[in-house]
Amino acid sequence: MKLFDRTQIAGMKLKNRIVMGPMGTTGEADGAYCREAINYFEERAKGGAGLIITGANVVTTKYEARPCTELSNFHHVERLNMLIERCHHYGAKVCVQVSPGLGRQQFTDPFTPPYSASDCSAFWFPSLKCKPFSKEQIHDIVNKIGYSASLAKMAGADAVELHAYGGYLLDQFQSKQWNTRTDEYGGELKNRMRFTLECIDSMRKNVGTDFPILVKFTPVHRAKGGRELEEGLKMVKILENAGIDAIHVDVGCYEVWHKAISTVYEKEGHQMDVVGAVKKVVSLPVLGQGKMFDPEKAEKAVSDGKTDYIVLAHQMLADPAWANKVKKGNTMDIVPCIGCNECLLAGFSGKHYYCAVNPLCYAEKDYMLPEKTDIKKSVLIIGGGPGGMSAAITAAKRGFNVELWEKSSRLGGNLWPAGLPTFKHDVLNLIKYMERQILKLGVKVVLNKEAVEEEVLDGKYDKIILATGSKPFMPPISGIENSVPANDYLLGIKKPGKRVVVIGGGLVGCETAAYMKETSEKVTIVEMLEDILAISEHCLNNDQALRTMIKERNIDVVGSAKVIKITPDSVIYIKNDKEYTLECDTVIIASGYRSNNELEDKLQDKVENLTVIGDAGAPRKILNAIHEGYHAIRVM
Structure with missing residues (x-):
């Protein structure tokens, strides 16, 4: 080469x-x-x-x-x-x-003008005019x-x-x-x-x-x-x-x-x-x-x-x-970058670099796994999303006996709806990589396996990782039965019509709208807050890229709007005390996620070593799931 x-x-x-x-x-x-x-x-x-x-x-x-x-x-x-x-x-x-x-x-801050070539506007605080450098400076x-x-x-x-x-x-x-x-x-x-x-x-x-x-x-x-x-x-x-x-x-x-x-x-x-x-x-x-x-x-x-x-x-x-x-x-063993820019976000939040897919980034010595010993501990991981796979890979590297139960027919969890849009296939690379490592390391994977309390307790495992992820939240809106959660469309279970309304303008809502516009004639995002992506915790460059995509795909955005009713062919919302009706043939809900943590209460007082990770603890990011899975096993 x-x-x-x-x-x-x-x-x-x-x-x-x-x-x-x-x-x-x-x-x-x-x-x-x-x-x-x-x-x-x-x-x-x-x-x-x-x-x-x-x-x-x-x-x-x-x-x-x-x-x-x-x-x-x-x-x-x-x-x-x-x-x-x-x-x-x-x-x-x-x-x-x-x-x-x-x-x-x-x-710096909104009060101290930075230096520049001329008295142009400061980037982060546009109302500040820069101080031009003198020739001596x-x-x-x-x-x-x-x-x-x-x-x-x-x-x-x-x-x-x-x-x-x-x-x-x-x-x-x-x-x-x-x-x-x-x-x-x-x-x-x-x-x-x-x-x-x-x-x-x-x-x-x-x-x-x-x-x-x-x-x-x-x-x-x-x-x-x-x-x-x-x-x-x-x-x-x-x-x-x-x-x-x-x-x-x-x-x-x-x-x-x-x-x-x-x-x-x-x-x-x-x-x-x-x-x-x-x-x-x-x-x-x-x-x-x-x-x-x-x-x-x-x-x-x-x-x-x-x-x-x-x-x-x-x-x-x-x-x-x-x-x-x-x-x-x-090359199949290369850990893929997924373009999340959690590294950059950490730096601009006053922290050192973090990498979503590499928990050892900037902690290469501190977070190394302990040396393998002759002690063979048994680990049960419930849930095969990013957190569960991370825990399974880490446990296998430590030489433990690992079992991974996944209730669906494939590993990946919510990485699938996150990665299937045509512009997010970098995330699919992560699924392929993690599946490959699990296979190479000999992790026992049981698919289509619903975890029940009695069977978990009967296994007498040394460590149980609850990585059961999260499910879409459906808000209490009149006529909610006339809508479907975003995951179903992202996964291809449902196909959109010609006129789509996405309720929710967060990260998932915006990505769903952009994806639907590839086949639909008109897509509108309806958001309660003043602007889309208002509370999304992602880096500025990711925000810019997604907003650019929304604009270039001519997706309409209605902000400061509260949806009060969904019918089979419309969405009714209130904005500035006035009622509006959007005609549509598809209504998609992107109102966040709720943890799948029903097992936590059942197991917490009955097993000695239970750790809840990722979205099962609280719906968050890929970084949280992978890191928590890694560290839960590292500190055993």
């Missing part, structure tokens, strides 16, 4: 073309890398990545608070060196990304960028990458929509790129002529008023002429964050057309990304000359050993 060609970027020799993409990581109070981060990067090196690019390391906190790690003084070198050395032990090379800052995309940052690059080299890094993409600070200077300056840092393209070019020059002066410098940049924003590809291709030629050694291609900005950081709703390879366009106009090595987790498609992109390197980010969180598994041909 060309993915495993030995290659070179300037003087940096790489064992393959697989790159772990940059993702900001939390650090110690002083901005240095923490032990958890060092273990996290080491695990990806152990997993076979040829090149690891760290997340952004800010070079100063003089102008904005530190969003992640920092590389601004001698004392940051020690921990960075520890990280690099541990990665080197596995043959991986490390490229340290340095950043002048986030600018208008800095998340720009020169200060340029000097600090160079010094930070020298610290990276001192720490043992193999390369440095300039953070100049995605609507962050340097990209704000490069972009007409945010840069309205009239001095030498504004106006025509070469002036708007002056700050970036000065940073490259400062880095080169500090690291020497032979040390690789990469630049991550955005040739097209795919946002209203943003950069178009024509200008982006001119930019890459300017960057090439500046003497950099490789170009890392990105797409998007926070306004269309889903086009930059992939979600479940994006198609695979959604950035590769842009990567290929850049590759055609430069002689530099090109790093390309954009949901390239399928090994065959990654190999084809390299073989077809669209990119020189495949960059994987969230897939590396899901499975650090992606590269090793591909090399050995064990």
Whole structure:
């Protein structure tokens, strides 16, 4: 496979073309890398990545608070060196990304204007006008960028990458929509790129002529008023002429964050057309990304000359050993990324990374399973959804005798309605993976098995996991018998008519509406709250992607509406004290879920070791189910 060609970027020799993409990581109070981060990067090196690019390391906190790690003084070198050395032990090379800052995309508070190229609006708080950097401040940052690059080299890094993409600070200077300056840092393209070019020059002066410098940049924003590809291709030629050694291609900005950081709703390879366009106009090595987790498609992109390197980010969180598994041909054992962006949501909620499908992410040492012993414990798992499967896989890895009872004819639980819409098949990959592991590990699976109290007690199990999931909630609306829960339509049990009304504008309601619009003429969402997705706990980029889909599919939304009656051919609701009637031939209910936990009360005082996980405890997310299943067994 060309993915495993030995290659070179300037003087940096790489064992393959697989790159772990940059993702900001939390650090110690002083901005240095923490032990958890060092273990996290080491695990990806152990997993076979040829090149690891760290997340952004800010070079100063003089102008904005530190969003992640920092590389601004001698004392940051020690921990960075520890990280690099541990990665080197596995043959991986490390490229340290340095950043002048986030600018208008800095998340601070509604009262403190961030700095930017001009007095444009802050992204998170649009009523705030940014403070333009003075020329003296720009020169200060340029000097600090160079010094930070020298610290990276001192720490043992193999390369440095300039953070100049995605609507962050340097990209704000490069972009007409945010840069309205009239001095030498504004106006025509070469002036708007002056700050970036000065940073490259400062880095080169500090690291020497032979040390690789990469630049991550955005040739097209795919946002209203943003950069178009024509200008982006001119930019890459300017960057090439500046003497950099490789170009890392990105797409998007926070306004269309889903086009930059992939979600479940994006198609695979959604950035590769842009990567290929850049590759055609430069002689530099090109790093390309954009949901390239399928090994065959990654190999084809390299073989077809669209990119020189495949960059994987969230897939590396899901499975650090992606590269090793591909090399050995064990592709069916790759833990799939499902595009939920729980990782990103955690980071923007003040936490470290969490991965829905990998409970060990950022806890590689802390959450390792105990060593197997000669003690053979018996474990009964009731329910074969994501939580139950996670518990079964974990128990089998610990060497326990595992039985899994599932009342339906297949494993997967509510992953099936979540994954069957045409735009969410990433979730189906998770079912396939978990089923495969259960089969390989020899878990005893009993399908079409309803758990009853007496039989559970008769088994005298050492541990019982109640993973019975949840069922749709049907609200007390007059005529509710004229409607059907969303799951029946998502599973294909029911087929919609031409005019569909979905009652409930949460995550399930919106996805159901989008899916139904593929075959129905008219779809309307009726929501009690003012807006759809108002209380959905998902990341901004997933929210943007789903809202975009709702808009592009011309789905009507009626907010602040209370449904009072459902008839065989209409939905009657009240909005602003006025009654309205929507004619329809299909009514779908998406009003949430209720736990299937009837067994809990029956078993709780009769068994010593009962744990309730996932939706059986409270309807929540895939992350909660998988993690709770894992940890319930880990701590036994």
